[in-house]
Amino acid sequence: MDIIKNPHDSLFKRTLGDKEVAVDFLENYLPNSILKEIDLTDIKVAKDSFIDKELEESFSDILYNVSIDGKEGFVYLLFEHKSYFDKMTPVQMLGYILDIWKLYNKQNKNEKLPPIIPILIYHGDRKWKYGSSLSELIEATSEAISDYIPGYNYLLYDFSNYSDAEIKGQIKLRLFLKLISHIFDDDFDKGLREVLPLLIELREKTTGLEYIETVVKYILNIGEEISLNELDQKAKTISAEGSAVIMTIAEKIYHDGKEEGKVENMHEMIEFAMELKFGLSSKKIVQEINKIDDYERLKNIKDAIKSYDSLEELVKNIDI
Structure with missing residues (x-):
């Protein structure tokens, strides 16, 4: 059996790099309040990756170009597949968001930058414990100071904590999500029974x-x-x-x-x-x-x- 250099990345890109599966994921998991603002009929998968070379074993990413509220926008999907917690993940994601804006600014002459909806898919053997906001990593301070500290929220999907009944979507998406939710189980028999x-x-x-x-x-x-x-x-x-x-x-x-x-x-x-x-x-x-x-x-x-x-x-x- 050939050893795949990064099997997590290969499975992730093969699954969510498929436009049909991408739409299936977003329609099933985005909150309705966000979904109603997005037009997925002409979704495009960008070829760019924003992951630092030294972090490719820990992260994969996909950038989707979509219409948000009738204007150009992006959905950025970051897949963390470390088997341990890293509180710096939201900080790294912020860096990737900034890189997307920099690239967009270089390629376009628009005065305004497009909105980016960040999504973190966590794939570890324990429940994610760092919340869904960068501010949760920063020491609490007075309102006068906190106004000047960068912060953002992201959508978090910790599939290590999802039951099989909660996993929705068409066949490829369900197969992918069931795999990543069970692959770190001590006994993979249950996962194989699902897959x-x-x-x-x-x-x-x-x-x-x-x-x-x-x-x-x-x-x-x-x-x-x-x-x-x-x-x-x-x-x-x-x-x-x-x-x-x-x-x-x-x-x-x-x-x-x-x-x-x-x-x-x-x-x-x-x-x-x-x-x-x-x-x-x-x-x-x-x-x-x-x-x-x-x-x-x-x-x-x-x-x-x-x-x-x-x-x-x-x-x-x-x-x-």
Whole structure:
């Protein structure tokens, strides 16, 4: 399994970088008082990211260009995916808001700066405790002094504290939110039980396979140091169909479809499928299979793996 440099960022961008999912999120979670002021019919996803390079492992962001009260405006989504609290997050967000205004001012000749609605999605293993205003981080002082201290409010969504019943939206959004709400659980079984039915449902959609691949990679890179075999076994105890989805995507992940290196790719796919189905006990057989350089023979072995429930049965029925 390839190690994804930043699996949180990959999942976040793949999900909320989709305009349809972005609208779904905003319509379901923005307060009605704000939603009625925004026109989402022509939402645009900006390509710019405002995250400092050294903080890319801790934050992801997306900037949406929308119409607010009939004028140009922005919704700025900051996704914090540290597993620990950082009280400076609102300060960092303020810096990103200022950077957006600076960039806008450089690119436009408008006298006024556009409004920016800041949203923080917190993704930690404990409840967020720093409120939803920058002022909550600053020592209380007299009104005469506080008038000169910068401050702003932001919308906060701490999905680590949401019940499954509170998670709303279409399939991709619910899948994303259920994943981030459960991924740091000590026991991911409950999260997998919530996620698998959505993966099965999404598989039926023509555009769903790529996104399922992202989800499976995310689980394997983040979830409780889970192996491919363990993930498949967990899936089997919940749903045979869910396990089949995992296997289908696993094969896709491990096969790039190129003509070059077909034998090497097939070796890799067989090793992966053997470990996934039979565990580490298959290693000696895999070593023998890796000596085979006949592509068609290897293909027959790969296909045979699906047909047998035990390693002994497989070995009896394949030509090694």
